[in-house]
Amino acid sequence: DTEVTQTPKHLVMGMTNKKSLKCEQHMGHRAMYWYKQKAKKPPELMFVYSYEKLSINESVPSRFSPECPNSSLLNLHLHALQPEDSALYLCASSPRGVAGVTDTQYFGPGTRLTVL
Amino acid sequence: GNSVTQMEGPVTLSEEAFLTINCTYTATGYPSLFWYVQYPGEGLQLLLKATKADDKGSNKGFEATYRKETTSFHLEKGSVQVSDSAVYFCALSEKTGANNLFFGTGTRLTVIP
Numbered sequence: 001d002t003e004v005t006q007t008p009k010h011l012v013m014g015m016t017n018k019k020s021l022k023c024e025q026h027m028g029h030r031a032m033y034w035y036k037q038k039a040k041k042p043p044e045l046m047f048v049y050s051y052e053k054l055s056i057n058e059s060v061p062s063r064f065s066p067e068c069p070n071s072s073l074l075n076l077h078l079h080a081l082q083p084e085d086s087a088l089y090l091c092a093s094s095p096r097g098v099a100g101v102t103d104t105q106y107f108g109p110g111t112r113l114t115v116l
Numbered sequence: 117g118n119s120v121t122q123m124e125g126p127v128t129l130s131e132e133a134f135l136t137i138n139c140t141y142t143a144t145g146y147p148s149l150f151w152y153v154q155y156p157g158e159g160l161q162l163l164l165k166a167t168k169a170d171d172k173g174s175n176k177g178f179e180a181t182y183r184k185e186t187t188s189f190h191l192e193k194g195s196v197q198v199s200d201s202a203v204y205f206c207a208l209s210e211k212t213g214a215n216n217l218f219f220g221t222g223t224r225l226t227v228i229p
Contacts, residue, residue: 006159042205042219043160056216090159102148102167102209105217107160 003027004108006091012114015081021111023074023091032074033105034066035090043090049074081115088112118143122206122220129196129227137191137223139180139206147208149173149182149189150217154203163191163204196227 004025013019023032031050035043048056049068057066063085065077074091088110094103123138141147148167152160164173169184178193189206206220 004159040222042222043217045216048216088159092160104148104150104162104165105209106162107152109159 004091004093004106006089006108006111008111009109010112010114012116013078013081014116015083017081018077018079020078021076021089021091021113023076023093023108024072025093025106026072027093027095027106028071029093029095029106030071031094031096031103032068033092033094034064034074034076035092035107037088037090037110039087047076078113081113083115086113086115118147118208118210118216118218120206120208120218120220122204122223124221124223125203126224126226129225131198131227131229132195133227135191135193135196135200135225137204137206137225139189139191139220141187141189141206141208143187143208143210145210147210149180150207150209151178151180151189151191152205152207152219154205154222156202160205196225198227198229201225201227 007022034046037043046060047066052068063080067075090110091108092105094105119142121140150165151163153163164175166173166182172181180191203222203224205222207217
């Protein structure tokens with residue numbers, strides 16, 4: 001089973017709200033990723049967690065705060081977002097997440113976020 | 117640096133037509149190559165992959181061959197169906213660093229009956 005689940009499917013929030021996106025996988029994968037995808041564009045990497053430690057932060061603004069409570073869960077906490085942050089937020093996981101070893105990323109269905 | 121170049125879309129084909137979506141790459145090492153598909157309103161699904169030169173990835177009638185000499189990984193299908201309508205992303209991942217995926221810009225395919 002190569003399933004990554006994401007909740008909620010859709011989210012509408014105001015610029016002063018605080019909300020969280022959730023991602024879960026039960027494949028025993030040790031790396032998890034957050035991507036942002038704008039319309040008609042490829043996904044852009046935001047964060048990478050490897051063995052529950054943040055290993056990559058692609059200069060993402062601090063209004064996005066990732067959290068990896070355990071190896072199966074990945075959260076993205078949102079606060080004081082801007083309308084231009086509206087996008088599809090994709091979570092992915094991969095088995096190993098270790099440099100030097102080919103890994104395959106499996107994506108969830110995404111959360112479509114609208115910031116008003 | 118690493119980059120992926122895909123043919124510009126959109127591509128419109130009739131059902132049962134032959135499909136080719138071109139993909140070329142630039143990499144500093146020996147990357148793994150992937151094709152992902154994104155159906156309307158959904159996330160990305162892994163379609164196929166190849167991890168070394170001359171490998172052929174295949175799935176659901178799609179195939180692509182890792183050509184090191186031409187740095188290419190073109191996607192082909194002999195007979196497309198309406199259900200193949202989607203956006204296709206070519207991507208690479210280096211083995212020598214973190215497992216970042218470098219995506220092409222995506223090619224939108226529409227298959228008409």
